[in-house]
Amino acid sequence: MKKKGKAKQRILQASFGIGLILFVVLIELVAVHPSGIYSYTQQGYKEFKIGLSKEKVLKKINKRKTIRTIRVCDPDRVFELKSRRLFEMEVNLASSDYWLCPDRTGKNFLFLFRDEILERILLQRLRFGKKKEGSILFSQCNPEIINDVEKYLTTIEKLKVFYDTDS
Template identity: 75%
Template sequence: MAYKNKTKQRMLQLSCGFGLIFFVVLIELVAVHPSGVYSYTQQGYKEFKIGFPKAIVLKKINKRKSIRTIRVCDTGKVLELRSRKLFELEGDLSLSDYWICNDRTGKDFLFLFKKGDLDRILLQRLRYGKKEGSILFSQCHPEIFKDIDKYLATQEKLDVFYDTSSEEKK
C-alpha cells in the first residue's frame, strides 16, 4: 500500500514538473519580445519620450543604472561611467545628434536627435545567444542615420519592428 502511494506521489511530482516546464516555454515564446530592431517615432520607449530635449534624455539615461557607456557618433568618442559621477551634457555630448548606448541587460539604444530634441529611438534586442547585431549599434555612420528609413527597409539584416502601422509609414 505504501509503495503504491509513493508511486502516485512521484507521478504527481513529475507531471507538475513537466507542466511548469511547458508553462515557462509557452511564456518564453509568447510574452517575450523577438530579436530585432525596434523603431520608436511616435510616443517613445518607456521613460524616453519623443520630443524630449537632450538634457532630459541624458537625465533619464543617468537614472538607468544598466547604461554605463554612451558612444557619441559625431566625434567617435566613447563616454564611460567608472564611478558614481553621472554623465554631463557638455562638449561632444551636447553637440552630437546621435548617441549609442549599450545596456547591460542586452538592449542597445540609438538616440537620434533633430534640432536638440529626441526624434527617434532605435532599440536592438538580441535573444538566444545571437551575437551578431546590427551595425547601427556598433559603428557610427552619420550618412546612414540621415536616411535611416531607407537603410532599415533595404539593408538591415535583423527584423525591424515599427511603432506605427504600415499605412502610416508610407
C-alpha cells in the same frame, strides 16, 4: 501498498515538472519581446519621449542605472561611467546627433536627434543565444547608414524591424 503510493507520488512529481517546463516555454513565447529592432517615432519608449531636448534625455539616461556608456558619433567619442558620478553634458555630447547606449539588461539604444530635439529611438533587443547577431547600426558609427536610417532598416537590415506607427 507503499510501492503504489510512491509510484503515484513519482508520477505526480514528474507531471508537475513537465507542466512547469511547458509553462516556462509558454511564457517565453508569449511574454518576452521577440528579437529585432524597435523603432519609436510617435510617443517614444518609456521615459524617453519623442521631442525631449538632449539635456532632458541625458537626465533620463542618468536615472537608468543600467546605462553606463554613451558612444556618440560625429565626433566619435565614448563616455563611460566609472564611479557614482553621473553623465554631464559635454561639448562632444552636445554636438552629436547620434547617441549609442548599450544597456546592461541586453538592450541597445540609439537616440537620433534633429535640431537638438529627440526625433527617433531605435532599440535593439536580442534573445539569449543571438548576442553576436546584432545590427551594425548599434556597433559602428557609419555616417552613410546613420544619415539615412530608414533606408538601411528597410533594405539592408537582417533583423526584423518593429515600428510604433498606427498603420
